[in-house]
Amino acid sequence: MARQRTDRIAPEVPRGVEFPIATGVAELRDEPDGTTFLWVNGVPSSPLEADPEHLAFEYMRHLSAAVTAWSRPDRMLALHVGAAACAFPRHLAHRLPDSGHIAVDVDSTLPELVRQWWDLPRAPRLRIRAQDGLEAVASRRDASLDLVVRDAFAGDETPAALASPEWWAHAARTLRPGxxxxxxxxxRPGARGAADDVAAARAALGDVLAIGEHAVLKGRRRGNVVVAGPADDRLDADALRRYAASAPLPTGVRSDWAG
Structure with missing residues (x-):
C-alpha cells in the first residue's frame, strides 16, 4: 500500500525542475509511494521521507543493519562523508537520540538547502557543513570518532580520493577503540574501482565484511555493496547474516569479497 504523501517535505520546491548547486544541478522528484528523491547531476542521491525509520535505498538499510550489529558506545559520535540530504544521519539520530553526527558534503549549496527542506535535527545533534571528504577525515584528531560513514559519489562512482589508501588510513586513524x-x-562488472577500494579498506582496517545482493557480490551486475570494518568481535557477523537472510532482495554477507 502506498504511504500517504505529505506536503511537509519542501513543498515550495517545484518537482522535476533542475536548479543549480555548487557542483552542478539538482532536482526533487516525487514517487507514487510518497517518497521524495533528491537527484544530483542526473543520479538519485537521497530519499526524503516523513518517517525517519524508513529507508528507501537498500544500501542504507544495510548501513543501518551494520550499526545495529555493532557493539557501539552509548554516546557515539559519527562523521558522515557525503551528506547530500542527510537521510541516513537523520535516521541514526532518530534511532539513537544520544548520538552526535557531523555530515559533510563537497557541495557548498546543499547544506543550506537541506535544512530548509525537512525536519533535520539541529546542532549539536547534527552539524552539516560544506567540506571536501578527504579533508574531513584528514583534519580529525586521532581517536576522535566512533563511526565513519562514507556515502559520497561523483556521478555513479566514488571519487578516487575517497577510495584511496590515504582516505582509508585517515578514517582508521580517527577511530576510537571499537x-x-x-x-x-x-x-559494476569489469570495473577495478571497487577492488582497489576494498583492498585499501583491508590494508587500513584488517578484516572487513561486505553486505550486498548476491548478484552484485558475485560481479554479475552493477549495484552497491556496504563494506564494514574492522570486522572484529564488536561487529556481530551472525546478526548481519540473519538480517541478510530476511532482506527483501537476495542478500549476502561476505568476508572475502574482493570487489
Whole structure:
C-alpha cells in the first residue's frame, strides 16, 4: 500500500525542475509511494521521507543493519562523508537520540538547502557543513570518532580520493577503540574501482565484511555493496547474516569479497 504523501517535505520546491548547486544541478522528484528523491547531476542521491525509520535505498538499510550489529558506545559520535540530504544521519539520530553526527558534503549549496527542506535535527545533534571528504577525515584528531560513514559519489562512482589508501588510513586513524567504518561502494562488472577500494579498506582496517545482493557480490551486475570494518568481535557477523537472510532482495554477507 502506498504511504500517504505529505506536503511537509519542501513543498515550495517545484518537482522535476533542475536548479543549480555548487557542483552542478539538482532536482526533487516525487514517487507514487510518497517518497521524495533528491537527484544530483542526473543520479538519485537521497530519499526524503516523513518517517525517519524508513529507508528507501537498500544500501542504507544495510548501513543501518551494520550499526545495529555493532557493539557501539552509548554516546557515539559519527562523521558522515557525503551528506547530500542527510537521510541516513537523520535516521541514526532518530534511532539513537544520544548520538552526535557531523555530515559533510563537497557541495557548498546543499547544506543550506537541506535544512530548509525537512525536519533535520539541529546542532549539536547534527552539524552539516560544506567540506571536501578527504579533508574531513584528514583534519580529525586521532581517536576522535566512533563511526565513519562514507556515502559520497561523483556521478555513479566514488571519487578516487575517497577510495584511496590515504582516505582509508585517515578514517582508521580517527577511530576510537571499537570504532567502525562503513562505506557505500558502487561496483559494476569489469570495473577495478571497487577492488582497489576494498583492498585499501583491508590494508587500513584488517578484516572487513561486505553486505550486498548476491548478484552484485558475485560481479554479475552493477549495484552497491556496504563494506564494514574492522570486522572484529564488536561487529556481530551472525546478526548481519540473519538480517541478510530476511532482506527483501537476495542478500549476502561476505568476508572475502574482493570487489
Amino acid at each position: 570504532g567502525l567504518v562503513l562505506a557505500n561502494v558502487g561496483t
